[in-house]
Amino acid sequence: MQHDTHIQNLLKKFILNQCSKEEVDQVVQYIQELTDSSGIPSVEEVLVILDKKPVLNELDVIRIQNKILATSQESKSTFRIKSYFIKYAAAAVLVGALTTAYFLKDVNSDKPIPTAPVVVKENVLEPGSNKATLTLANGSQVALVNGASLQTQNAKSNGEEIVYNAKEANPAEITYNYLTIPRGGKFVIKLSDGTQVWLNSETKLKFPVAFIEGQTRKVELVYGEAYFEVSPSTKHKGAHFKVLTNKQEVDVIGTEFNIKAYKDETTIYTTLVEGKVDVNIGKVKQRLVPNQQLSLNSLTNNSVLKNVDVYNEISWKEGVFSFEKITLKDMTKVLSRWYDFDFVFKNKAIENEVFDGVLRKNQTLDEILKSIKYFKIIKNYEIKDKQVILE
Numbered sequence: 558m559q560h561d562t563h564i565q566n567l568l569k570k571f572i573l574n575q576c577s578k579e580e581v582d583q584v585v586q587y588i589q590e591l592t593d594s595s596g597i598p599s600v601e602e603v604l605v606i607l608d609k610k611p612v613l614n615e616l617d618v619i620r621i622q623n624k625i626l627a628t629s630q631e632s633k634s635t636f637r638i639k640s641y642f643i644k645y646a647a648a649a650v651l652v653g654a655l656t657t658a659y660f661l662k663d664v665n666s667d668k669p670i671p672t673a674p675v676v677v678k679e680n681v682l683e684p685g686s687n688k689a690t691l692t693l694a695n696g697s698q699v700a701l702v703n704g705a706s707l708q709t710q711n712a713k714s715n716g717e718e719i720v721y722n723a724k725e726a727n728p729a730e731i732t733y734n735y736l737t738i739p740r741g742g743k744f745v746i747k748l749s750d751g752t753q754v755w756l757n758s759e760t761k762l763k764f765p766v767a768f769i770e771g772q773t774r775k776v777e778l779v780y781g782e783a784y785f786e787v788s789p790s791t792k793h794k795g796a797h798f799k800v801l802t803n804k805q806e807v808d809v810i811g812t813e814f815n816i817k818a819y820k821d822e823t824t825i826y827t828t829l830v831e832g833k834v835d836v837n838i839g840k841v842k843q844r845l846v847p848n849q850q851l852s853l854n855s856l857t858n859n860s861v862l863k864n865v866d867v868y869n870e871i872s873w874k875e876g877v878f879s880f881e882k883i884t885l886k887d888m889t890k891v892l893s894r895w896y897d898f899d900f901v902f903k904n905k906a907i908e909n910e911v912f913d914g915v916l917r918k919n920q921t922l923d924e925i926l927k928s929i930k931y932f933k934i935i936k937n938y939e940i941k942d943k944q945v946i947l948e
Contacts, residue, residue, distance in 0.1 A: 682922040682940070685758055685895045687717045689744040692735040694766065701744065711749075711766045718745040721766065731769065737761045738781065741897035750774055751788035752798065755874040757781060758894040759819065770794065777801040782817040784874045785809070787832075804855045808835040814845075815871045821890070825853045828870040836860075878916040885910045885934055885947070896922045898940075903948040910934045 564587055570576045571584045687703040691714075701707060707714040711734075712721045719736070738744050738760040746754050749767045752774070756762060760781025768774045771794045778800055787798045789811025798809040802818045802825055812832025818825040827836055829845040836843045836851050838860060843851055850865040872879035880888055886908040889900035895918060902908050912934055916925055926938050926945065939946045 682896070684919055684921065685741040685743055685897070687744055688739065688742040689719075689756070690737045690739070691719065692737065694732040694734060718747065720747040721749040723749055723751060731765045731767075733763055734766055735761060735763050735779075739897075740894050748774075748776070748788075750793060750798075753786045755784040757783065757873055768793075768796070771796055774798045775801065778816055778818055780818060780820045782815070782819065782873070784813070784815045784871055786813050787811055804838065804858065805853055806837040808837060810834075817870075819890075823854060823856050825855055826870070827851045827853075828865060828867060830867055830871065872915075873918070876918045878918060880912050880914055880916070882911055882913050884908065885912060885929075888912050888929075889945075889947075892922070892925060896925075897943070898922060899944050901944050901946045903946050904936075907935060907947065 567576065567580055567584050567587070570580060576584065687701075689701045691699045691701055691707075693699070693709075699707060699709075701714050701716060701719060703716045705716045707716075707719070712719050714720070736744065736746055736756065738756045738758055740759050742758055744756050746756065746762065746764070748754065748764055754762065754776075758781075760783060761779040762781075762783060763777040763779055765774075765776070774793065774796055776799075780803075783800075785798075785800065787809050790797055791811065798811075800807040800809070800816060802816065804825060805827070807814070807816065807827060810833060812834055813830040814832075814834055815828040815830070816826070817828075827834070827845065828850040829847050831847055834845050836845060836853075838853060838858060841860075843860065843862060845851060845862070848864055848867050849862060850870065851860055851862050853860045866881065869879045869881045878891065880891075886902070892898070893900055912929065912932070914928075914932070916928060920928075922940075922945070926935075926940075929935055930938065935947050937948050
């Protein structure tokens with residue numbers, strides 16, 4: 558109990574920028590050791606604390622953000638990927654709260670900052686949600702939406718995930734279903750073999766209703782982005798798992814990996830988190846080990862293998878945008894898929910401005926744009942119909 562009180566007092570001092578260097582280190586260590594987010598103050602709690610005390614200035618916010626992210630970055634090499642997801646999420650929540658509080662007040666006074674952007678109130682600025690379209694073998698389509706349940710002969714859904722019946726099958730022929738995620742959507746599917754797949758916005762997956770026992774299990778990522786947690790071949794009489802895309806084939810034994818293959822991008826990215834995969838490009842085979850990413854140019858078939866920060870590549874499934882030295886043009890592609898808005902650059906020169914930071918996917922589009930503006934990446938923005946005009 559005494560430890561909890563000490564931590565809570567430290568967090569309050571941290572939020573108010575009253576910590577010594579040693580105390581800041583304690584706070585960062587506490588965040589890194591969390592197994593859930595219950596010990597982190599909510600945005601509302603942070604705002605209550607800041608309302609009673611002098612607000613942080615810009616340098617304070619940036620210093621705290623950099624301290625958390627830099628320290629977390631240093632620790633990543635010593636922990637498995639899953640063990641530090643919560644650390645980044647906690648840091649994002651805390652930094653997000655601090656930054657939000659800074660937006661609400663002038664750094665030198667208690668007067669609210671005048672609202673600069675022109676925002677049309679009737680626009681839907683909310684973040685994406687669970688939604689998908691299931692296409693059955695006979696071509697009929699079923700809408701899957703958050704909060705709505707569905708039961709078919711082969712699967713059931715709670716509106717967030719669709720689960721196919723686990724069964725050993727030897728059908729005369731394989732029948733396929735498709736799961737299509739629109740812009741502004743996300744969904745999870747558990748295949749009949751126990752493999753779990755997280756599907757990002759603007760994604761389409763083709764998969765068998767049931768796999769044939771002992772034969773290679775094949776699915777196709779028609780387009781988009783998906784994170785696979787594959788049921789190991791040892792549970793399926795040695796049967797491998799393969800993911801097909803337009804230009805490559807990923808041969809899996811039992812592993813976790815991410816594939817990004819969007820229609821409007823010429824590069825296909827395969828990122829390995831655990832286990833091992835072989836990426837086959839024509840007659841060329843490339844073995845990946847954890848923390849490696851293979852980039853394939855779909856126009857030239859040239860590929861590049863490199864080590865990457867895995868978290869930045871797969872944070873989307875954990876509800877976080879983790880951008881590392883990304884241009885504003887590429888960043889808006891990601892945002893447009895999640896918020897279902899198109900971005901227009903009034904000033905083309907800012908397309909190559911670079912953003913580096915962590916944002917929460919549950920923020921409204923307006924909050925995200927304020928963050929970008931706050932860090933002086935853009936001067937202003939306007940939301941008009943289904944477009945965001947940046948300048």
